[in-house]
Amino acid sequence: MAAAFRLFMEKGYEYTSIQDIIDNLGGLSKGAIYHHFKSKEEILIAVIEKITAESNQMLADIRDRSGLSGKEKLKEIFKKSINRPVQNDIFTVAPDFHNNPKLLFCLLHDTIDHAAPEYILPIIRQGVADGSIETDYPKQLAELVLLAANVWMNPMIFNSSEEESYGKYMVFSQMMQSFGLDVVDEEMLKRLEELTAIYQKNKQQKSARNGG
Amino acid sequence: MAAAFRLFMEKGYEYTSIQDIIDNLGGLSKGAIYHHFKSKEEILIAVIEKITAESNQMLADIRDRSGLSGKEKLKEIFKKSINRPVQNDIFTVAPDFHNNPKLLFCLLHDTIDHAAPEYILPIIRQGVADGSIETDYPKQLAELVLLAANVWMNPMIFNSSEEESYGKYMVFSQMMQSFGLDVVDEEMLKRLEELTAIYQKNKQQKSARNGG
Numbered sequence: 208m209a210a211a212f213r214l215f216m217e218k219g220y221e222y223t224s225i226q227d228i229i230d231n232l233g234g235l236s237k238g239a240i241y242h243h244f245k246s247k248e249e250i251l252i253a254v255i256e257k258i259t260a261e262s263n264q265m266l267a268d269i270r271d272r273s274g275l276s277g278k279e280k281l282k283e284i285f286k287k288s289i290n291r292p293v294q295n296d297i298f299t300v301a302p303d304f305h306n307n308p309k310l311l312f313c314l315l316h317d318t319i320d321h322a323a324p325e326y327i328l329p330i331i332r333q334g335v336a337d338g339s340i341e342t343d344y345p346k347q348l349a350e351l352v353l354l355a356a357n358v359w360m361n362p363m364i365f366n367s368s369e370e371e372s373y374g375k376y377m378v379f380s381q382m383m384q385s386f387g388l389d390v391v392d393e394e395m396l397k398r399l400e401e402l403t404a405i406y407q408k409n410k411q412q413k414s415a416r417n418g419g
Numbered sequence: 420m421a422a423a424f425r426l427f428m429e430k431g432y433e434y435t436s437i438q439d440i441i442d443n444l445g446g447l448s449k450g451a452i453y454h455h456f457k458s459k460e461e462i463l464i465a466v467i468e469k470i471t472a473e474s475n476q477m478l479a480d481i482r483d484r485s486g487l488s489g490k491e492k493l494k495e496i497f498k499k500s501i502n503r504p505v506q507n508d509i510f511t512v513a514p515d516f517h518n519n520p521k522l523l524f525c526l527l528h529d530t531i532d533h534a535a536p537e538y539i540l541p542i543i544r545q546g547v548a549d550g551s552i553e554t555d556y557p558k559q560l561a562e563l564v565l566l567a568a569n570v571w572m573n574p575m576i577f578n579s580s581e582e583e584s585y586g587k588y589m590v591f592s593q594m595m596q597s598f599g600l601d602v603v604d605e606e607m608l609k610r611l612e613e614l615t616a617i618y619q620k621n622k623q624q625k626s627a628r629n630g631g
Contacts, residue, residue, distance in 0.1 A: 308524035315523065319577055342593070344586035351590055354571055359563060365531055374556035378563055381554070385597030 208257060211250050216299050219413035220251060248309060255310075258293055259317065265291070266326035277334020282390040284330070285356070289398050297363075298406040304364045311364060318357045323349040341387040348386060355379050362403045372403040420469060423462050428511050431625035432463060460521060467522075470505055471529065477503070478538035489546020494602040496542070497568070501610050509575075510618040516576045523576060530569045535561040553599040560598060567591050574615045584615040 210231045214223045225247050229237055244250045269275075269283050288294075304311050327349035334340030342348045358364060360375045367375065376399055380391035422443045426435045437459050441449055456462045481487075481495050500506075516523050539561035546552030554560045570576060572587045579587065588611050592603040 308520040311527065312520035312523055315527075319571075342590065344590050346583070347586040347590040350577075350587075351567060351571060351594065354566070355563060359531075359566055365562075371558070374559040375562075378554065378556050378559040381597055382563065382594050385593055 208250070208254055212254050212296075215251070215254070216296060219409070219417070220247075222413060222417045223247070225250075248307065251310065252313060255313075258297065261293070262288070262291070263322070263326070266322070270326050270329055276337050276339040277330050277332070278339035278388060278390065280330045281327070281334065281340075281352075281388060284326070285390055286395060288356075289395060289402065294402055295405055298402050299409050314361075314364075315354075315358055318353050319350050322357070323353045327353055339387065352383070352388075355382070360399075362406050367403065369400055369403045369407065373400060420462070420466055424466050424508075427463070427466070428508060431621070431629070432459075434625060434629045435459070437462075460519065463522065464525060467525075470509065473505070474500070474503070475534070475538070478534070482538050482541055488549050488551040489542050489544070490551035490600060490602065492542045493539070493546065493552075493564075493600060496538070497602055498607060500568075501607060501614065506614055507617055510614050511621050526573075526576075527566075527570055530565050531562050534569070535565045539565055551599070564595070564600075567594070572611075574618050579615065581612055581615045581619065585612060 211223075211228050214227055214231060218227065225237070225240065228247075228250065229240055232240075244253065265287055266284060269280050269287065272280065275283065304314075324346065328346055331340055331342065331345040331349050335342060335345055340348075356379065360372070360379060362372055373396070376391060376396055380389075383390055423435075423440050426439055426443060430439065437449070437452065440459075440462065441452055444452075456465065477499055478496060481492050481499065484492065487495065516526075536558065540558055543552055543554065543557040543561050547554060547557055552560075568591065572584070572591060574584055585608070588603060588608055592601075595602055
């Protein structure tokens with residue numbers, strides 16, 4: 208998986224073949240690879256699951272921390288999520304979700320069925336109890352917030368330009384304020400723009416290099 | 420396609436086979452069907468495209484109507500969308516999006532790449548001009564509103580119970596108000612609950628009838 212991730216980073220997911228991965232594995236045969244993974248997509252999903260597991264540990268740490276209000280925890284989560292160095296790597300791999308319904312499906316369902324109830328919901332419940340978040344429907348708010356942040360604002364999914372991404376953060380910020388959540392600040396906006404730029408730059412380079 | 424839609428309605432999408440559809444077509448052979456459609460999923464997508472085309476005509480009519488403010492048009496669209504009789508049919512067919520990444524992918528991209536810019540964006544632009552909608556980012560607001568309404572609030576995608584759906588409408592309503600859009604009223608909430616109930620009832624019946 209380390210070899211696959213490195214190749215995805217260098218060549219881009221779309222331009223890496225299973226043969227490329229096998230060539231970088233020394234002794235392993237094609238049969239051994241196919242024994243574990245039915246397709247390149249499954250390798251990508253395994254790589255993403257590994258990254259997700261690390262991310263979930265970070266979410267759990269903030270969720271379980273003491274001394275922060277619900278709102279402060281939510282802000283901390285957004286900040287930490289976009290500042291992790293692995294984000295640069297992910298946006299460099301830049302898988303093309305447009306050609307990959309299964310990948311989008313996994314992300315969407317992981318967001319709504321797992322990440323939202325497991326990590327965001329307990330924090331929103333705490334925020335409602337400590338008065339820092341305003342909602343009568345914590346479960347649904349957790350879902351909408353994470354759907355917007357993980358899926359809609361993800362430049363890899365809807366291929367947003369830097370300018371379009373900026374508009375998304377601003378609309379997201381206005382939406383959050385209606386729940387008492389002023390969690391997006393200037394520093395976060397800068398970092399989000401940076402990530403979008405990394406993604407767009409790498410996508411163009413890879414496309415040019417591969418004659419696409 | 421009419422035969423397929425009727426069968427999907429009666430038996431449910433998951434429990435209808437291509438053979439069932441062929442048996443209801445009189446003379447047509449399996450080969451002729453497969454010439455047009457590679458899979459059952461493609462038949463469903465064709466059925467959905469037909470319904471979408473009718474829905475788009477309704478959206479275009481409201482968008483181009485005169486004498487309504489942007490906000491009034493948006494409210495009219497929500498009202499009309501959920502009140503169309505075909506909605507009852509769709510929620511009776513109740514395709515299981517959980518087993519169908521491609522279907523979800525189509526809906527998501529049609530929502531963001533087509534319906535939002537084509538129908539919702541011009542209305543929001545009008546609303547900004549006539550002072551009935553508050554945003555500096557009409558394109559992004561159009562996307563977020565429709566992503567929430569078409570995907571997140573769709574009980575077929577995330578299999579929401581009636582109670583969970585109600586929470587979604589309320590969170591959606593609060594979000595909309597932050598953009599000056601008080602577009603969800605009691606009557607609409609009732610109708611949304613009714614649609615969720617139709618979906619849940621039919622899903623259970625079909626599952627029981629098919630021993631699932």
